[in-house]
Amino acid sequence: xxxxxxxxxxxxxxxxxxxxxxxxxxxxxxxxxxxxxxxxxxxxxxxxxxxxxxxxxxxxxxxxxxxxxxxxxxxxxxxxxxxxxxxxxxxxxxxxxxxxxxxxxxxxxxxxxxxxxxxxxxxxxxxxxxxxxxxxxxxxxxxxxxxxxxxxxxxxxxxxxxxxxxxxxxxxxxxxxxxxxxxxxxxxxxxxxxxxxxxxxxxxxxxxxxxx
Numbered sequence: 001x002x003x004x005x006x007x008x009x010x011x012x013x014x015x016x017x018x019x020x021x022x023x024x025x026x027x028x029x030x031x032x033x034x035x036x037x038x039x040x041x042x043x044x045x046x047x048x049x050x051x052x053x054x055x056x057x058x059x060x061x062x063x064x065x066x067x068x069x070x071x072x073x074x075x076x077x078x079x080x081x082x083x084x085x086x087x088x089x090x091x092x093x094x095x096x097x098x099x100x101x102x103x104x105x106x107x108x109x110x111x112x113x114x115x116x117x118x119x120x121x122x123x124x125x126x127x128x129x130x131x132x133x134x135x136x137x138x139x140x141x142x143x144x145x146x147x148x149x150x151x152x153x154x155x156x157x158x159x160x161x162x163x164x165x166x167x168x169x170x171x172x173x174x175x176x177x178x179x180x181x182x183x184x185x186x187x188x189x190x191x192x193x194x195x196x197x198x199x200x201x202x203x204x205x206x207x208x209x210x211x212x
Contacts, residue, residue: 030121037113037121044109051102058095061087078169094162101158108151115144142196149189156182 019027054075060068069087076094077083084091114133118124119141126132160182163170 033116033121037117040109040113044106044113047102047106047109051099051106054095054099054102058092058099062092078166090165094165097158097162097165101155104151104155104158108148108155111144111147111151115147119144142199146189146193146196149185149192153182153185153189156185 057068057071057075061072072087072091072095073084075098076091114124160178163175163178167175
């Protein structure tokens with residue numbers, strides 16, 4: 001029985017044009033961003049250390065450690081307001097909100113570090129990796145901007161909630177100003193998402209017209 005080999009035609013890829021030296025040099029300068037992302041990783045380490053210091057002091061204060069208790073009370077004290085004398089539900093809530101704030105800022109750093117490196121420096125080739133973030137598979141500059149805006153709104157919400165909890169310690173103008181700033185962040189995120197949707201729709205419509 002004669003076996004015939006089936007020759008598969010190679011994919012019809014366009015020939016790669018040689019890159020001019022100047023263009024290649026300019027493209028290579030993207031690696032200048034690498035120290036910036038490494039610096040953000042160091043900032044992430046600082047936040048991890050700060051998180052564990054605050055968490056350790058909170059546990060120590062609940063267990064009766066006086067030094068930890070004083071540190072926690074100093075952390076939640078507001079200038080111009082009466083300093084709390086003991087740890088209570090409100091104090092614990094404020095400390096936990098501070099921990100959540102640290103976590104959300106860390107999430108923001110992760111999105112900037114991984115998404116920015118993937119988008120502007122070099123591919124990480126994480127396709128198929130079990131721990132690949134879901135959002136990284138379709139990340140681009142527009143998606144990254146929307147996600148960053150959403151993360152900033154979450155961080156602003158935590159700060160606004162802390163202000164509302166201590167509303168008696170703030171004047172009306174401060175509360176209104178912080179609320180207005182939060183609303184501005186919210187409207188900015190909506191505007192960014194809407195602009196991205198318009199551009200994506202325009203690009204898809206143009207691609208459909210070219211295919212016809």
